[in-house]
Amino acid sequence: MSLPRIAMPARLSDPEGADARVxxxxxxxxxxxxxVRSEDLDVVVVRTADLAGFDGLVLPGGGDxxxxxxxxxxxxxVYDVNPAQDQLDLDILxxxxxxxxxxxxxxxxLQVINVALGGTLVEDLPASSVLHTPASDGDGGLAWTWHDVTVAEGSHLHAATGATTIPVASGHHQAIGRLGSDLVATAVADDGVIEAVEHTGAPVLAVQWHPxxxxxxxxxxxxxxxxFADLVHARMASPAVG
Known part of the structure; x- marks a missing residue:
């Protein structure tokens, strides 16, 4: 039996000579x-928004x-603003x-999902009690920062982790401002930054950190x-899909 097919939109920015974050x-x-593959899902990198024959979508990291x-x-x-990347990610979503x-x-x-659903972003996070942005690794590269997030009980994320507090690797300078329609926060950092969301009516979840x-x-x-894999298998098992 073939594995569920998961689309991942390609990254379109050339890192050569660009910001190290690219x-x-x-x-x-x-x-x-x-x-994604470790969950027995088949990843297909795509450059169009045609999802015929696909069972799920993963939107990865990238520029602003x-x-x-x-x-x-x-x-x-902001950095690496790429209109073609925005269009691809928003269209495929x-x-x-x-x-x-x-x-x-x-x-x-996560940020693409929030914007697509009418939400806003904080363009550049102010300094706070939690360090979210990547730090220098001392060799001209970037290193993750680490902090805890509080996970909402009853969320998909809580079911998957079995914990209400988890450590995460952070590397972002933006965050959700106003939540998009039908999104709820399911993890929050100590400074109030929203670190994960789920949709109240669609099989959508997202994390701000880098698992x-x-x-x-x-x-x-x-x-x-x-x-995510649980959501994919649940939809595939639904009589409406079969």
Whole structure:
């Protein structure tokens, strides 16, 4: 029996000579794909929004969504704004929502979901008690920062982790401002930044952190992908789909 087919939109930015964060996002794309495959799901990298024959969608990390997409400050400190990437990610998400197939967002993926559903983003997070942005590794590269998040009981994420507090690897300078329609926060950092969301009526979940980051405990790395896989299998088992 063939494995469920999961679409992942390609990263379209060239890291050569770009912000170091572009290279990091492109490098960890394969790590995200491997975590999807570890749940016995087949990953297909796509460059169009055609989801015919697909059973799920994973939106990975990347650069910043154009603030013009959500009425934000276009003069803010943003990086790697790529109109083609925004269009691909938003179009493929719209196709997934229209077809009712499960969606998992990681970092930028969470932000794309929020913007698509009418929410806003904080263009550049102010300093707080929690360090969210990637730090220098001392060799010209970037290193994850780590902090705890509080997970909402009753959420898919809580079911997958079995915990109400988990450590996460962080590497973002933006975050959700106003929540999009029908989204609820399912994990929050100590400074109030929303770290995970789920949709109240569609099989959609997303995390702001990077479960694929090196050093993440194996079970916590797998948790969002296991929750996503459960949604995929549940939809495939539905009489309406079969």
């Amino acid at each position: 290279g990091l996002a492109n490098a960890i794309f394969d790590d995200v794909a491997e975590l 969504v154009d603030p013009a997409r959500y009425g934000g400050d276009t003069g803010a400190a 719209a196709a997934a929502l229209a077809r009712g197939i499960p969606v998992l967002g990681v970092c930028r993926g 694929e980051a090196e050093g993440t405990p194996v079970a916590l790395a797998a948790a969002p992908f296991a929750a």
